[in-house]
Amino acid sequence: MNIAQFISHFPYPDQFENPRLIRDYVCSGGEIAAYKLAVNLARLDHGVHVFTSSVDGRESLETVEGMTIHRYASLTEVGTTRISPALLWGPLREKGMDIVHVQHTTPPGGAAGLAYAGIRRKPLVVTHHGFERFENYGTLARRLFVFLTANFFVDFLFARADALIAVSPFFASRSRYLKKYMDKTVSIPNGIDLEEYQTPLTAREARSALSLPDAAPVILFVGSLIPRKGVDVLLAAMSRVVGEYPDAELVLVGQGLMREQLARQAEELGLGARVRFCGFIGDVAQKVLYYRSADVLAVPSVDDMEAFPLVLLEGSALGCAMAVSDLETFRILIRDGETGVSVKTGDPESMANGILSILGNPELRNRLSTTARENAGRFSWKQAALETEKVYRRCLAAGGPR
Template identity: 30%
Template structure:
């Protein structure tokens, strides 16, 4: 089986998107499949070159002409055009059995055009709808003209693809509602590699001391600071949390679009040493920061994106036997069973965040009792071997004999 994957971006860039992609490729190769890899212009290269990263070779696509980059609709079409030209050249060289295009829809449009010309079936994998991600990031106005255009393009792509895969049940239901037969949509859920988390590091006393956490109960968030993550709600809840549990400190590791506004909010609330912004850390050091955290919290806001899409981070926390506290939006409910594998609290309310944290601190044995069930769930059910195995019937149905 020879698969040509089309990604938005890839390693060595670090994001939840690239980590999922890397896990898929490693597991597909472990199954004996031959994978090839193409990235779109977002990778940030001006040359149509190849790059070897962690034993994988990626074909890179040059960026569109500079004059197109400030004109939204023209920019999007230019991305499709340059990607389609690069994809067709690579596909003619590789002769894949399947082209597998991953979000966003611009990748699918290029893949569908090339697939039709060359007679190669196309799988389109949706990790989030382009229109919802853009609205959450502030690029599109929700239900505005560009949002509706993007939604139309997504709907056309899922109807035209030979098969559709997606990461969770919420997205699957939405895809089916757009007129795609249920049998043509397969869920390939986010997962973990149990071996990667089999030997978690002990807390580093020196690192803990340097962050002012030596005698603290540490609540943590490690990831990108996007508005939908709800970190503003978490900061809003911190005065009430500290009033009820003075030993609690919040450790925020990472960065992103909301970092400056979050720092300003923390200053406005006079949170002082209660909140530690550790900044971005090298990927090889992330495990050291995970080891400092006593419980992870994911207070995502309720909105269409978070109701439909499941994150990866809570699974990684469970794999390291860390308690997980999360808002009860749809994407979390697919991952976390309240009172069994984690603790859920009402979304969008700082008081609910404060109550959940205070209850966790006051009843540590109750939270500890969840860890074994959560660990079994991720290491027996939510493994990449289980998830990636679901591609076999999808590819097998489409590949030429």
């Protein structure tokens, strides 16, 4: 089967080692998930063609891990999204595709995939990675872009899809878009390559490698520094944590437009010396060290349309004890008191209680670590690829596009 996968950004081979790509070609959870799925579909002997943007004004053709990646020249950007007009017509030169799969993160990839499926009369599958709401920040152009996407484009795209994929059943039932199309929506959770998230190092050795304090409690956050991730809530919670553990340190791994605002908040709370901004870490081996170093992994997201953050799987695979917002969409992985501690969403006091309950109870921390690691074993990219393959075959058996 020849699969045409469309996505606005798709990681380069050196995406997370190249400072320019990290800065100018943003790839986060949705893009990483799309990459892993494409690799595993290629391993099932499918022809996987990825159509996406480039980081600059050049077109390129790459063959990576069994995939063929077609990159089209970017002429401008809106927010952090590259705009490649040729993505709309360039893929039409490729005529041997059997099915179109849009990995919907931002609109350019979705628009291009929709156009290709319509013109070539191919079945269209769309994976929804959680773009649901108008987030009112950034430039005027970005705000307009997001407003039009959230209020018009997403529903237009989903209405024309032959099948929709949600990354968790809880997300599917709550999504304002997907719940209109439950008859053609299936849930296929993200996966993880467990072998990548292993290390022989102890927590002390990992901390030494990262120059983190040897014995002080370390609370870790991994994710984008943007409003829906709730890092401001976590900072407020740290005031109480530091009150009980004066040497505790909050380690923030990620980048985003709230970086300076959060730094000011930390100073205003008197936490400047207790908060470490580490920037974006994409290299898995380096990220593993941070997870191994943590006493608590905090996931303080405040948006109930967070679909399935990969940080939950990554932290689970490393046996992190987690304090996590009690979002319904997280329940596919987090069971309160078993695989993590659930805290009231958006409530600094509740987050502080969750963190302190883990720090103050080694038995609980060890139990959470063990069950989280076991739970992560239920999710694999190979299984996700096999389930996605079934969706493709059903669409093809149904006789093509709607």
